[in-house]
Amino acid sequence: MKFDVVYKKRVKIDDLNALVTELSEIVGPDWVSTEEADLVAYSKDYQLITNRWIMENKVPGLPHVIVWPENEEEISRILICANRKKIPVVPYGEGSGVVGAAIPVYGGIMLDMKRMTDIIEVNKQNLTVTVQTGANGKWLERQLEQKGFLIGHVPQSFHTSTVGGWIAHRAAGQFSTKYGKIEDIVLSMRVVLPNGEIIDTKLYPRASNGPQIERLFLSSEGTLGIVTQATMIMWPLPEKQQGVSFAFDAIEDSLKATQLILQKQIYPAVVRIYDKQETERHFYNEPQAKNRLMVIFVCEAPISSLVELEISEIRKTCLECNGTDCGKNPVDHWFETRFNVKETSVYMPKGQIADTIEISCMWDDAVHLYHSVINELKKLDGLLLASGHASHFYPNGVCFYFTFSGIVPEGKSPEEFYNSAWDAAMIATLNSGGSISHHHGIGINRARWMRDEHGPVLDLMKKIKHVIDPNNIMNPGKLYDEPERE
Ligand SMILES: Cc1cc2nc3c(=O)[nH]c(=O)nc-3n(C[C@H](O)[C@H](O)[C@H](O)COP(=O)(O)OP(=O)(O)OC[C@H]3O[C@@H](n4cnc5c(N)ncnc54)[C@H](O)[C@@H]3O)c2cc1C
Numbered sequence: 001m002k003f004d005v006v007y008k009k010r011v012k013i014d015d016l017n018a019l020v021t022e023l024s025e026i027v028g029p030d031w032v033s034t035e036e037a038d039l040v041a042y043s044k045d046y047q048l049i050t051n052r053w054i055m056e057n058k059v060p061g062l063p064h065v066i067v068w069p070e071n072e073e074e075i076s077r078i079l080i081c082a083n084r085k086k087i088p089v090v091p092y093g094e095g096s097g098v099v100g101a102a103i104p105v106y107g108g109i110m111l112d113m114k115r116m117t118d119i120i121e122v123n124k125q126n127l128t129v130t131v132q133t134g135a136n137g138k139w140l141e142r143q144l145e146q147k148g149f150l151i152g153h154v155p156q157s158f159h160t161s162t163v164g165g166w167i168a169h170r171a172a173g174q175f176s177t178k179y180g181k182i183e184d185i186v187l188s189m190r191v192v193l194p195n196g197e198i199i200d201t202k203l204y205p206r207a208s209n210g211p212q213i214e215r216l217f218l219s220s221e222g223t224l225g226i227v228t229q230a231t232m233i234m235w236p237l238p239e240k241q242q243g244v245s246f247a248f249d250a251i252e253d254s255l256k257a258t259q260l261i262l263q264k265q266i267y268p269a270v271v272r273i274y275d276k277q278e279t280e281r282h283f284y285n286e287p288q289a290k291n292r293l294m295v296i297f298v299c300e301a302p303i304s305s306l307v308e309l310e311i312s313e314i315r316k317t318c319l320e321c322n323g324t325d326c327g328k329n330p331v332d333h334w335f336e337t338r339f340n341v342k343e344t345s346v347y348m349p350k351g352q353i354a355d356t357i358e359i360s361c362m363w364d365d366a367v368h369l370y371h372s373v374i375n376e377l378k379k380l381d382g383l384l385l386a387s388g389h390a391s392h393f394y395p396n397g398v399c400f401y402f403t404f405s406g407i408v409p410e411g412k413s414p415e416e417f418y419n420s421a422w423d424a425a426m427i428a429t430l431n432s433g434g435s436i437s438h439h440h441g442i443g444i445n446r447a448r449w450m451r452d453e454h455g456p457v458l459d460l461m462k463k464i465k466h467v468i469d470p471n472n473i474m475n476p477g478k479l480y481d482e483p484e485r486e
Pocket residue numbers: 045046090091092093094095096097098101102113133134154155156157160161162163164165166167168169170171172173174221222223225226227228341439440475
């Protein structure tokens with residue numbers, strides 16, 4: 001097959017055959033591939049601009065070899081081999097990341113975790129589940145449901161992402177306001193370090209025992225080691241689930257209502273505020289939401305009366321903030337369509353460039369930040385759509401999730417247009433006091449904003465990376481590389 005490689009940094013491996021032979025000895029010849037179809041399949045994740053490249057016969061990065069290990073010992077031997085030969089290793093879950101974090105920009109070994117999916121223990125007394133990190137999210141939740149439990153981590157990519165990918169990106173699910181982000185859910189983990197050492201962090205409910213090393217691996221995007229096992233919090237299945245929705249005239253009122261609800265220590269499982277544009281796209285069947293914003297709440301708990309109390313407090317607060325009760329139908333519609341992501345696939349064949357950008361901020365920056373990002377996106381030449389919803393909520397702040405789409409203006413390349421939209425959103429976010437990512441991560445897309453996000457703390461991160469991975473074999477080109485901005 002003839003194709004171009006976009007990232008021209010692929011390392012030269014002197015003796016690829018010797019590497020393949022050594023890897024085959026470790027995992028068995030059936031679990032190593034240098035087939036071109038496999039190399040192309042593992043050349044990307046789900047960063048949207050890369051889908052366009054594939055349609056143009058371009059692959060983002062090309063690995064040299066794919067390997068599917070079965071256990072930690074094999075991973076340890078692979079990393080020892082890669083370290084000796086100074087060959088990049090990129091961990092791979094299910095490739096649903098949207099920021100290019102799994103793209104092998106320097107080539108090397110793609111280490112796919114899909115053979116490591118065992119549930120090691122379900123501990124009903126501690127309410128924990130220990131699982132290998134190659135486990136698929138939907139599959140894991142289904143296994144637990146059969147035993148009467150749930151983790152409650154349901155990202156929109158539930159069907160196509162792994163526990164390891166969640167940890168590597170500090171992911172957030174649709175029910176995060178009640179069950180937490182993944183960093184609130186994971187208690188301990190097993191990690192294979194770049195030198196091949198296998199470490200287990202200790203399991204405890206809380207402790208005061210020195211820096212929490214396991215936190216380092218949350219959001220590390222495969223750059224510090226391979227997380228192979230995690231112990232996570234689970235809960236009994238809810239006895240009751242109830243939804244309610246409200247329409248608002250102004251985003252200010254809807255944000256105020258949700259802030260008050262969270263600060264009353266009411267944690268609905270789901271809260272979503274759709275701005276007017278998104279309400280029009282998603283809730284066109286709801287007459288009371290016409291030209292207004294739709295807000296969805298879902299409460300659930302093992303005690304029914306708790307749910308009823310939460311719903312009544314939510315109703316009271318929303319009505320006090322000028323909301324109109326729209327009942328349950330919009331919530332049912334949300335449940336029916338919550339995994340539907342056809343929008344972005346519809347744009348691309350029409351030549352449009354689209355993407356989604358999620359950020360977070362404290363409550364006192366929220367209103368300004370929302371308007372600022374939308375206004376900056378709308379200023380772009382070629383922009384057709386800029387909209388947003390608030391998707392994750394905390395007593396102290398909120399996550400906004402923006403969508404943009406446009407056509408490339410004359411004189412600009414698709415990549416220039418794409419980057420200018422990202423730059424507009426990132427600058428507006430930083431200037432408004434926000435954080436550049438809430439749950440999708442940094443990958444390639446946001447690397448040029450890491451210095452603005454962290455300042456000198458980025459230098460400390462680089463030092464930690466160097467201590468753990470002195471040969472920089474783990475997912476090089478990510479997080480710490482500060483690419484120049486145009
Ligand atoms: C339609 C759609 C909807 C999405 N919705 C959400 C959402 O609601 N919430 C959300 O948080 N994200 C969402 N995402 C983004 C994505 O699904 C998540 O980032 C997910 O956590 C990635 O998991 P994965 O297993 O596919 O990881 P991959 O994409 O395979 O890898 C992601 C990163 O993790 C590293 N990695 C993978 N496994 C390991 C491991 N075991 N040890 C160390 N590093 C590892 C990789 O090297 C890479 O850097 C969505 C994506 C899509 C396409």
